[in-house]
Amino acid sequence: xxxxxxxxxxxxxxxxxxxxxxxxxALALFLFASLRTVVTTIAATAxxxxxxxxxxxxxxxxxxxxxxxxxxxxxALSGVHAVSWASWFGGRYGDNKRFFAQFAVDPESYLAxxxxxxxxxxxxxxxxxxxxxxxxGRRLLEVFGWRLGQDVTxxxxxxxxxxxFTIRGVYTPTDQVINDDMLIFRSDYLDExxxxxxxxxxxxxxxxxxxxxxxxxxxxxxxxxxxSAPTKTGTEQAFNASFATMWGNVELLMGTIxxxxxxxxxxxxxxxxxxxxxxxxxxxxxxxxIGFSDRTLFGLVxxxxxxxxxxxxxxxxxxxxxxxxxxxxxxxxxxxxxQVTPRTLVLGGGVALLLMLxxxxxxxxxxxxLPVVQALRRVE
Amino acid sequence: xxxxxxxxxxxVLQRPLSTxxxxxxxxxxxxxxxxxxxxxxxxxxxxxxTGSPDNALVLxxxxxxxxxxGVDRQTASLLAASPHVAIGANxxxxxxxxxxxLIPLPRPDDTTAVANVVVRxxxxxxxxxxxxxxxxxxxxxxxGRSEICVGRNLVxxxxxxxxxxxxxxxxxxxxVVCHFAAGGSAFESEIWGENEQFMPVFRGEVFQVVSFRxxxxxxxxxxxxxxxxxxxxxVDVHRETDFYAAQSAILGSILEILAMLITxxxxxxxxxxxxxxxxxxxxxxxxxxxxxxTLGFHPRSVLASFLAESAIIALAGGVxxxxxxxxxxxxxxxxxxWASFSEVAFSFRVTPRLLLAGVIFAVVMGVVxxxxxxxxxxxLPVVQALR
Amino acid sequence: MALVEIRDVHKSFQRDAQxxxxxxxxxxxxxxxxxxxxxxxxxxxxxxxLNLIAGLDRPTSGTVRVAxxxxxxxxxxxxxxxxxxxxxxxxxxxxxxxxxxxAQNVELPLLLTRLSKAERAERVGVALGVVGLLDRxxxxxxxxxxxxxxxxxxxxxxxxxxxxxxxxxxTGQLDAKSSQEVLTLLQRLNDEFGKTVIIVTHDAHAAExxxxxxxxxxxxxxxxxxVAR
Numbered sequence: 001x002x003x004x005x006x007x008x009x010x011x012x013x014x015x016x017x018x019x020x021x022x023x024x025x026a027l028a029l030f031l032f033a034s035l036r037t038v039v040t041t042i043a044a045t046a047x048x049x050x051x052x053x054x055x056x057x058x059x060x061x062x063x064x065x066x067x068x069x070x071x072x073x074x075x076a077l078s079g080v081h082a083v084s085w086a087s088w089f090g091g092r093y094g095d096n097k098r099f100f101a102q103f104a105v106d107p108e109s110y111l112a113x114x115x116x117x118x119x120x121x122x123x124x125x126x127x128x129x130x131x132x133x134x135x136x137g138r139r140l141l142e143v144f145g146w147r148l149g150q151d152v153t154x155x156x157x158x159x160x161x162x163x164x165f166t167i168r169g170v171y172t173p174t175d176q177v178i179n180d181d182m183l184i185f186r187s188d189y190l191d192e193x194x195x196x197x198x199x200x201x202x203x204x205x206x207x208x209x210x211x212x213x214x215x216x217x218x219x220x221x222x223x224x225x226x227x228s229a230p231t232k233t234g235t236e237q238a239f240n241a242s243f244a245t246m247w248g249n250v251e252l253l254m255g256t257i258x259x260x261x262x263x264x265x266x267x268x269x270x271x272x273x274x275x276x277x278x279x280x281x282x283x284x285x286x287x288x289x290i291g292f293s294d295r296t297l298f299g300l301v302x303x304x305x306x307x308x309x310x311x312x313x314x315x316x317x318x319x320x321x322x323x324x325x326x327x328x329x330x331x332x333x334x335x336x337x338x339q340v341t342p343r344t345l346v347l348g349g350g351v352a353l354l355l356m357l358x359x360x361x362x363x364x365x366x367x368x369x370l371p372v373v374q375a376l377r378r379v380e
Numbered sequence: 381x382x383x384x385x386x387x388x389x390x391x392v393l394q395r396p397l398s399t400x401x402x403x404x405x406x407x408x409x410x411x412x413x414x415x416x417x418x419x420x421x422x423x424x425x426x427x428x429x430t431g432s433p434d435n436a437l438v439l440x441x442x443x444x445x446x447x448x449x450g451v452d453r454q455t456a457s458l459l460a461a462s463p464h465v466a467i468g469a470n471x472x473x474x475x476x477x478x479x480x481x482l483i484p485l486p487r488p489d490d491t492t493a494v495a496n497v498v499v500r501x502x503x504x505x506x507x508x509x510x511x512x513x514x515x516x517x518x519x520x521x522x523x524g525r526s527e528i529c530v531g532r533n534l535v536x537x538x539x540x541x542x543x544x545x546x547x548x549x550x551x552x553x554x555x556v557v558c559h560f561a562a563g564g565s566a567f568e569s570e571i572w573g574e575n576e577q578f579m580p581v582f583r584g585e586v587f588q589v590v591s592f593r594x595x596x597x598x599x600x601x602x603x604x605x606x607x608x609x610x611x612x613x614x615v616d617v618h619r620e621t622d623f624y625a626a627q628s629a630i631l632g633s634i635l636e637i638l639a640m641l642i643t644x645x646x647x648x649x650x651x652x653x654x655x656x657x658x659x660x661x662x663x664x665x666x667x668x669x670x671x672x673x674t675l676g677f678h679p680r681s682v683l684a685s686f687l688a689e690s691a692i693i694a695l696a697g698g699v700x701x702x703x704x705x706x707x708x709x710x711x712x713x714x715x716x717x718w719a720s721f722s723e724v725a726f727s728f729r730v731t732p733r734l735l736l737a738g739v740i741f742a743v744v745m746g747v748v749x750x751x752x753x754x755x756x757x758x759x760l761p762v763v764q765a766l767r
Numbered sequence: 768m769a770l771v772e773i774r775d776v777h778k779s780f781q782r783d784a785q786x787x788x789x790x791x792x793x794x795x796x797x798x799x800x801x802x803x804x805x806x807x808x809x810x811x812x813x814x815x816x817l818n819l820i821a822g823l824d825r826p827t828s829g830t831v832r833v834a835x836x837x838x839x840x841x842x843x844x845x846x847x848x849x850x851x852x853x854x855x856x857x858x859x860x861x862x863x864x865x866x867x868x869x870a871q872n873v874e875l876p877l878l879l880t881r882l883s884k885a886e887r888a889e890r891v892g893v894a895l896g897v898v899g900l901l902d903r904x905x906x907x908x909x910x911x912x913x914x915x916x917x918x919x920x921x922x923x924x925x926x927x928x929x930x931x932x933x934x935x936x937x938t939g940q941l942d943a944k945s946s947q948e949v950l951t952l953l954q955r956l957n958d959e960f961g962k963t964v965i966i967v968t969h970d971a972h973a974a975e976x977x978x979x980x981x982x983x984x985x986x987x988x989x990x991x992x993x994v995a996r
Contacts, residue, residue: 016659017656021652021656024648060483060549060551061549063721064582064583155442156442158448161442241492242492245487246496246715248713248716249713257642260408260412260646263404263408264408264409264646267401267402267408268650268652268653271402271656275660382879390867668865671858671861671862672864673847676847676854677847763823
């Protein structure tokens with residue numbers, strides 16, 4: 001009879017209790033992993049950004065537009081390789097329950113700046129040719145059941161009225177920096193309907209050399225500092241990072257809940273181990289009488305706690321990882337790229353270790369120290 | 381209940397550690413439940429308190445937020461002349477045309493982080509029309525000057541917002557001359573200043589929104605119909621409170637759904653703990669159950685008794701959870717309301733109703749967890765239990 | 768009409784694949800006011816017989832009638848009510864709920880009646896008085912001696928004025944002195960209060976105190992020898 005057999009026999013003595021405790025640990029670690037992934041996903045979006053792309057917005061606030069005339073002046077600066085521009089549209093589609101980004105761009109220059117927006121050449125050409133066309137992210141086809149060539153109508157909020165676009169392209173992002181659920185249409189279509197006001201939302205600038213980012217940003221901002229629309233320029237990554245903070249102190253919230261979850265499951269597993277300890281007393285005495293050492297008894301109990309903790313961990317962490325990957329989860333568009341990171345898995349393992357120690361230590365010490373005589377008296 | 385509860389209470393106390401662990405597990409679930417719903421509550425409350433049910437809010441047709449709306453001076457004048465607008469004590473229409481923009485302010489704790497704060501242009505009328513707004517320190521901004529009034533919730537959280545200090549935005553310096561309170565509503569996260577001062581800085585000679593007091597509060601529907609049908613205007617008219625409450629809908633719902641999801645999963649774990657505890661209790665009290673059944677207590681009385689025992693433990697946990705969650709009441713936090721894209725500060729709101737819900741939730745967990753063990757107790761074969 | 772009528776009762780257990788026959792074709796009448804001792808070696812099924820009379824167990828075949836109710840056929844819900852009204856049962860040990868005082872333990876059967884709190888208290892007092900433990904009414908079982916526990920259990924068995932009092936090895940765990948206390952009490956219950964008492968015991972001294980004794984061995988009931996009446 002090996003030690004492993006003894007441990008398993010003990011666990012099997014109260015199968016239901018063991019199963020319920022393992023499932024409880026699994027649920028807790030599933031939750032733990034999910035909560036942490038919210039934090040890591042938001043933090044990851046703060047890292048996105050092409051190394052050689054800068055974003056130019058109105059310094060007064062990103063809700064204010066910039067003049068179109070800036071394009072040429074930015075292009076003329078040294079270190080600037082290419083310039084494009086875009087405007088946020090922010091309309092409502094259908095019952096508005098599913099948020100997705102919509103914006104108007106200068107087609108050729110924008111797609112050139114964003115090779116990560118990948119779509120077949122013929123679709124690209126159609127987008128370049130047709131003024132009222134749009135390209136949409138692949139996920140939108142799944143979400144709304146759209147097809148290539150279909151018309152979609154969006155209600156404008158910033159720009160009032162009904163706006164109809166024909167889907168001429170479906171893009172696939174080649175990098176996580178690009179969401180897979182955006183609708184991109186043409187700025188000349190927007191301009192025409194608004195009566196050509198000569199403004200745009202923001203500029204995207206590609207620079208020759210990534211090390212030049214700070215210098216070129218300053219140059220752009222200096223250029224327009226004293227005009228009616230001063231600019232604020234920074235790397236695309238800095239721009240994305242500022243959005244990540246808009247959620248508020250998510251890390252604190254998720255962290256607090258995570259701690260509560262871990263504590264709650266600790267209560268459950270400690271309780272289970274304690275109940276097992278009571279049942280085990282007689283057996284411990286018998287084993288010691290046979291000749292098993294105190295050390296061994298300690299190890300057996302810890303092993304029992306460990307099996308429960310780590311089986312639950314594997315189940316919980318594993319199902320979280322699998323679930324989010326299999327469903328390509330992105331929280332209705334709010335949390336793109338929601339995947340459990342390796343670091344989260346390691347932390348989860350740490351939690352399991354903590355559970356094992358916290359729930360197993362006291363019973364293990366007790367079993368090791370149990371005087372045989374006392375235990376045998378309890379057996380009958 | 382035939383079997384006296386005192387039996388269950390004392391039995392529970394006989395195994396203090398197990399009871400405590402089980403109760404604590406339940407308690408933590410209840411604490412998270414109350415905490416998260418208090419967060420959602422606070423957010424919704426801040427927006428629900430914004431505005432008055434006696435006011436109407438006019439935006440450009442199709443605009444879904446004050447930010448994306450535009451109302452020109454002519455429209456504002458036409459609205460002021462409408463018979464639906466109440467006349468104030470000073471004989472003037474109680475109508476407030478307002479500029480509404482967002483400006484980035486750096487957060488003091490993290491200068492790379494930026495919050496989009498609402499800057500609202502007002503006229504003298506605003507103080508009367510927008511209900512519940514009072515200056516708590518300093519004096520109202522004077523016409524023609526670069527002066528601003530800062531909402532109470534911004535003062536403690538952003539730099540340069542103290543009285544007399546200078547805040548810079550829109551390429552201009554503004555002097556803070558007052559702080560205002562607005563009944564805990566979203567207005568307290570805003571900066572107010574004179575319309576005419578803001579217009580040249582931001583969007584030119586156009587307002588974003590017009591708010592007015594209804595002459596007849598019961599006449600909102602009539603006013604809405606009339607104004608929206610008016611060919612000279614292209615507007616949507618909303619009841620002020622409804623509009624702001626709707627703005628809290630998405631984020632509020634998300635927070636609530638998140639709360640339900642997280643606590644449901646936690647609850648399953650806690651219930652498993654209760655199941656384990658109660659099965660152990662039934663197992664160790666076999667002879668006692670046999671006695672009760674032999675005495676003639678109906679099996680369903682035994683079932684009820686053990687269900688009650690489980691509920692008692694859970695109830696203790698529920699109360700504990702309430703105590704754990706209570707300190708969070710009133711803690712101020714902030715987030716970006718995606719519906720309006722603006723930063724909103726609000727405080728956690730624990731209500732008696734929420735506490736009650738937490739306690740009931742706990743008892744439900746106890747009853748669910750205790751059911752199968754209690755059933756086993758009720759079905760105990762007396763003869764075997766006595767062996 | 769006997770109080771207890773057992774007719775052609777057959778009882779067997781299934782233990783894994785084996786069938787164990789405890790007794791077959793058992794027939795017995797117990798008259799009202801009897802004090803009967805059931806004796807026999809361990810495993811003879813005397814406790815089983817007692818359980819059948821109490822409705823705690825069902826015969827494999829045959830009928831058991833107690834106080835005109837066919838106990839062998841009743842459903843568990845009905846049996847519970849029946850037991851509450853007609854039966855007082857004392858086990859060999861672990862009779863009392865450890866978390867309740869003696870008085871609260873004795874009160875338990877009365878909770879199944881419609882008596883008011885005051886009436887219940889009165890009855891509890893009477894019952895404890897009969898067994899001589901009024902001064903211990905607020906003590907917990909762990910504070911009582913073995914004999915006192917059993918006497919408390921007897922008080923509980925009679926407090927609701929049952930038709931029948933059954934005791935399974937009531938003196939099995941007791942020393943000589945306590946055993947005497949308990950047996951004297953049982954005699955009093957039978958003589959003075961007219962209670963019908965059936966005890967299962969392997970103790971000859973206990974059987975001596977009864978009015979009649981039956982011996983159950985290998986499934987057969989015979990009159991016990993050497994029992995003077």
